[in-house]
Amino acid sequence: MSTTEAATETAPGLRVVQDATCTFCGCVCDDMELTVEGDRITKAKNACVLGKAWFFNHHVEDRPEALIDGQPAGYEQAMDRAAEILLSARFPLTYGLSDTTTEAQRVALAITDWIGGIVDTTTSVCHGPSGIAFQGVGEVTCSLGEVKNRADYVIFWGGNPAESHPRHFTKYSLMPKGEFVPNGRKDRTAVLIDVRKTKSAKAADHFLQVKPRRDFELAWALRALARGVELDPSIEETTGISLETLEEIMDGMKKAKFGVILFGMGLTMTRGKHLNSEAVLALARDMNEHTRWSAKPMRGHGNVTGADNVVSWSTGYPFGVHLGSGFPRFNPGEFTASDVLARGEADAALIIASDPMSNFSQPARDHLEGIPSVVLDPKLSDTARTASVAFTTSTYGINTGGTVYRMDDVPIPLRPAFDSPYKSDLEILRGIESRIRQRQLAESLPDPAASGA
């Protein structure tokens, strides 16, 4: 990766990396100026509090290259063992992928295809419902630079960007002066819709406190108003927001030149799930009969958008893909990782840069703990602790280059700050893939799935 030309040596042992990228949240800010002293980042200009924590708390820990059944091991031995585990599995599961580069994601897809497993990403536990809603109604959306340059009406729905995506307001959606909104914040109206008044409310002109689990009804009411349908004032009892307020909001939405709805997991992971996302996507779509509107899910993890893209271009489906029949099949709920594990189905797992042992349901965790697993993580996560083979990896964006897709699908290159003694996900996965391929091709078994072009 030709990513190091960014660094300039200012004093012996002190380097500054310009235009580096923070992968901590879906904002994927690529304007970091990192000061590096040896193997520490000591300054991270332009980073928010979360970004600073991400960069400063990154130390190269003194850990073995890998652990096999809890015992220290070298990479070569661990890759051999990992390949063995994956090759002997009948129903292997690949999961995670959202905190690594697309280059590594692509190799993970190759491995899963060659061994006929399931591949799923953290999308299935965050914005999976938005993905499903998208398949139902489509989506009218735009890149974040369009929001910056044009948006004069911005609705944040079911999220708290001030704390989850701290630079979203300043870099993209509220504060920046844009080509068609030259006065920045003054040219924009901001609305926050949420069940509770979070820190983000301070940044908004209007805060609409929706009753818990009534997001769908609220979106539907706005769709009705957009279409000119008369609503009963009892809508206030249903949604917690008065008809008058709704009408005022809709009036503003129609008068806007370019509106955008940025929605979070408060919408997608509460009652209604993908129906909520569908309602909001449909609302933004319908508004195009009046003026231009877009909608966009606020994706969390650094490269979860890259994972969606890689899984989609490799298989045709965005997440929860079964490759065990020799071709891709998609069925969320059936082929999504937490469900596969909770039903006790997978017999081996390859977990990349994710910690399901800390956030999956108890039955899923119990099953994962009981099957052989290969885990790649820079840290000794709960999942790595229970792994049959746990690789210590370098950290993407800090130690290794590659590509990350921002929440609006814009691909951004990484400029690493300093070398790690550990291998990257890409190198380890390539090592595992080549071992698997050597074995498969050497065995030269007649392929049951062999068929024509």
Added chain:
Amino acid sequence: MSSLRITGGTIYDPANGIDGDVGDIWIVDGRIVEAPAEPDASADRTLDATGLVVMPGGIDMHCHIAGPKVNTARKMIPEEKRTAEPVRRTRLTRSGSGGSVPSTFATGYLYAGLGYTTAFDAAVPPLAARHAHEELEDTPIIDKGFYVMMGNNHYVMKQLAAGEPGRLKAYIAWLLQSTKGYAAKLVNPGGVEVWKSGGGNVHGIDETVDHFNVTPRQIIQGVASTVQELGLPHPVHIHCNNLGLPGNHATTMDTMKSLEGYRGHLTHIQFHSYDGDPDDQSTFGSRVPELSEYVNSHENLTVDVGQVMFANTTSMTGDGPLGYYLHQVTGRKWFSGDTEMEAGCGIVPIVYKQKSLVHALQWAIGLEWYLMVDDPWRIAMSTDHPNGGSFQAYPEIISLLMDRERRLEVLAGAPAAVSDRCTLKDLDREYSLNEIAIITRAAPARMLGLAHKGHLGPGADGDVTLYSPDDDIQRMFELPRYVVSRGEVIVDDAQIMRDTRGRTLYVEPEYDPDAVDDIQAWFEKTYSIQFRNYPVGDHYLQDPLVVPTS
């Protein structure tokens, strides 16, 4: 050194004037060479092509196979993918999904399986160039590249309005270098920007684009002349304004006339050849006779067709307002994606039905184009995959072109009014194998300025397709006997024998480095990413080949 000899085949190599002669082809280290002088010379491998039809590898000069809109379409249509024939994993090859928008690995294998060895994605927004390259790297076997959308680019429009041709020239060269793209593409020039800035569209080439004070005509002429000055191998590639609208023939004619004095390629011309009243679909008809006559008499122009076929497919376009129009007409789900400073995008699933007057006319209008352009060197086969249909329909289109009876049979199953509104039933022309070899290989290579492709003379890429002659023409072209890529047998009797990677083709036109300051100043004011993170690094390219400018 590895060598391959293909002996005794019936060769169609129109670029070298070979029309059905029996002969041998020698390939050494991936390139075609003169047959050795020694009579007993032998090759590492010999393919007996006796009785087989031999053509250069196929070239698809306009398709949508990589990048954000293609991938968004994949995500959007699980219901279609579920019923489509999948591509199964083999010992050597990856699995994939099929249908109108196959996954990347499937796309490479399916093209190779049809005897196509080169394909160009026709519409990549520069900001997503890195994404397109990543997908192309996962698209096996075929050589590939893409065209860069610039017809609604703010910097382009600003330089045109300011009368700064020097800056425009530097920018286009810089943009192609930064994206590692192959050609300049205009999509509904100016109209997409109007859509992005509040809805609507432009309706003719002399309307002014809001905020920018330029007209589509200025964009077309400005980019056409700049591309020519830069000496790019392919002229400006134009998707005209008003795609799909009844009565759009006038805009198309205006566009062609505006290109007088410049070279230009008009793409998916079928979608731009309609008679009728824009507000009334029932008035729909063909204006191919006069448009094709204009093309026949103007050598500066080339076209590809964008044939419509009756099937389920997915419309995907950089023409944002067109996506909205299709959504309104079909009522189907709709994706729209605006890219800052650069482009738009629209995706809508669509079904083309033989029983629909409009759809059947679109089908007939495409065939009229193939049959009414006299010189096959100036027309290339395309379905605008997947817009009019899948590239997998090429064998069927070939059979329609070679067999008048078959056309009439299909026409008989369409609404009777189709024949009143176009001339298809009166067109007797039937394509020869030589002409098929031109419109699927030799002509697209020439239009693209690819001297090493589309023919079988010494120095050409060792890309060869061998077909078993068959009375069923469609079957003949669907199942090549062998497909050879860079001198290696890739497909043998419908089996993929090797999983190769293919090459990325792009251009590197020169520009004045002093011009970059102005580009950078504009970029830093407007974009949401850092200037230095915009250009695509070399490591994204797979076995790259820079095609020279002249």
